[in-house]
Amino acid sequence: MKEKDEFIKIFSTNIRNILSKVNIDSGRLQEIRLRAGKPLVLSAAGKEYFVTLSGSLTSDSEKSFRVSKREIEETMEYVANYSMYAYEEELRQGFLTIGGGHRVGVVGKAVSEDGHIRSMKYISCINVRIAHEVRGCADAVMPYVAGRGDVRHTLIISPPGCGKTTLLRDMIRQISNGGKHCRGRTVGVVDERSELGGAYRGIPQNDLGMRTDLLDCCPKAEGMMLLIRSMTPQVIAVDEIGGEEDIRAVETAVNCGCRILATVHGNGIEDIQRRPMLGRLVEEKIFECYIVLHNLGGVGKIRNVLDRDGQVLYV
Incomplete structure (x- = not known):
């Protein structure tokens, strides 16, 4: 569970508390997705789950916790250490890499210049892809x-x-x-x-x-x-x-x-x-x-x- 504690600390306080209650092996986690006004979604072992306020996993979207715009803003503040400007270059590519090698993908309003994305603002969706090393998975090949x-x-x-x-x-x-x-x-x-x-x-x-x-x-x-x-x-x-x-x-x-x-x-x-x-x-x-x-x-x-x-x- 130590591994899970490491990456859930980037989320807003409310979502962090919810995720800390989720009873799942962190080694199975693949993605955690936040969309403004939409259900909190978790992918594990190739399956998608909605997450309730109590941290339970469900297939019923109506029972899921709904992510607010403010929780996305707060999460991005944690991800970027309160300095979005310092990570502007990475945001141009649509993601940030955090400690542990986990990748935080973002979408929102793209700010373009000369036909190229210069930065991203009004972020409305965050997708945290959990990095996993599987040593020995190439043995067969x-x-x-x-x-x-x-x-x-x-x-x-x-x-x-x-x-x-x-x-x-x-x-x-x-x-x-x-x-x-x-x-x-x-x-x-x-x-x-x-x-x-x-x-x-x-x-x-x-x-x-x-x-x-x-x-x-x-x-x-x-x-x-x-x-x-x-x-x-x-x-x-x-x-x-x-x-x-x-x-x-x-x-x-x-x-x-x-x-x-x-x-x-x-x-x-x-x-x-x-x-x-x-x-x-x-x-x-x-x-x-x-x-x-x-x-x-x-x-x-x-x-x-x-x-x-x-x-x-x-x-």
Whole structure:
């Protein structure tokens, strides 16, 4: 329960008191969502619950505690340590990362300048995503990712919320530290959304291994090039590639001799092949290993592992 005490302290006094009464293992918590004038919602182990004033979980929205605008304002004051201006740069991306690596997503009125979001005000919804490390969750795929002493270019394909970031994080840790499948490698991580390292004030809150260099809150394409120039990584890891600049950066990194670990949203390799830029990577057989996830029977389930030719290696 100590872990839960750490992250519920960011909420307004009233909501903090409610959440402290919730009888649930903090290891199962995934999200806590506040919307002005709407029910307090909690997601755990892939299921959604409404939370009552007494801290009970219910499927009946009419019994749920309703979040007020003032409680959202008070929560944001705690999150930003009473200095929203100091966190303006992070808010432009729609989230703040707090101690423990937990991510606080926000939406409201976006303030734009020259076609780009400059800041966020009148925040009306807060979504706290609870960071979890699952050490060893990559054990089953490591023989295919790093078998025979080398690291293969690997793409994790997964629908949203199926554990791809958690899996990638553990792959990074194991490759960085080294083990029975490969010796330790220098890994450069471009963590655009602060989800892999969960960095707080520049310090990763999640264990990414002893040989890992983390570039936090940096666009993926730009970050990959920066790491190549400055840190000479043997492996580069990025979460959620997709844009044209991302694809070109991946190709450049491969041509520079770096091994690539990446994730992408999708339901399978056929889904990826239908997308112009990603399909090119598949056609050129850049990736040597594809790991496909699904959420049938729980988050983070491996559907299969495929080689660069689409042959099934693991089911």
